[in-house]
Amino acid sequence: MPNRLAVYPGSFDPPTFGHLDLIYRAARIFPRLVVAVATNNEKQCLFTVAERIEMLQAITRDMPTVEIDSFTGLTAEFARKRAAVAIVRGLRAISDFEYEHGMAVTNQKLNPEVDTVCLMPSEPYLFLSSRVVKEVARLGGDVSHAVPPIVLERLRQRFGQGQSTSDSSSG
Ligand code: ADP
Numbered sequence: 001m002p003n004r005l006a007v008y009p010g011s012f013d014p015p016t017f018g019h020l021d022l023i024y025r026a027a028r029i030f031p032r033l034v035v036a037v038a039t040n041n042e043k044q045c046l047f048t049v050a051e052r053i054e055m056l057q058a059i060t061r062d063m064p065t066v067e068i069d070s071f072t073g074l075t076a077e078f079a080r081k082r083a084a085v086a087i088v089r090g091l092r093a094i095s096d097f098e099y100e101h102g103m104a105v106t107n108q109k110l111n112p113e114v115d116t117v118c119l120m121p122s123e124p125y126l127f128l129s130s131r132v133v134k135e136v137a138r139l140g141g142d143v144s145h146a147v148p149p150i151v152l153e154r155l156r157q158r159f160g161q162g163q164s165t166s167d168s169s170s171g
Helices: 017-029 049-059 075-081 094-110 130-138 149-158
Strands: 005-010 032-038 066-071 086-090 115-119
Touching: 005 017, 005 075, 017 032, 017 086, 017 115, 032 049, 032 075, 049 066, 049 149, 066 075, 075 086, 075 094, 086 094, 094 115, 130 149
Parallel strands: 005 032, 005 086, 032 066, 086 115
Antiparallel strands: none
């Protein structure tokens, strides 16, 4: 099947270098990859679905086999709709395993046509999560090692911080 398609679902609130690492890895394995923003818990998210899609599109612009989409409801149903053969998820630590395992088995029941493929990020991204990035950025900490420049800019805008703190006067 030359057109094997995989979906990589998540909140991506916001996308990090960890997500990007997984996108690169998955795009090496599958001829087509759909990165899909789950819209189910939009109210708890810092960025709107449109903003998250825009950031994902910007950071995958040079990857022609990667498409950005969004979906509401079950991942298994979205995978069926896109005729996906796989759902890609990330495993950072053992703590991710229990949740991902439960989801994988559930999705297998809901859609036997699709398998979950878990990928491990490279070492610098093992402890990276959108939640921690948001917490640090909100408190004014540097997250430039954790997110692509466009995401850094959006975080600064969201938290009302200037472009650079190096030349600002502390009074
Ligand atoms: P959610 O957990 O709400 O689905 P996330 O955007 O937090 O959405 O994560 C989407 C997927 O990407 C999950 O499988 C998660 O484990 C994985 N992921 C998130 N951050 C990283 C990272 N730093 N390295 C590898 N995988 C990651």
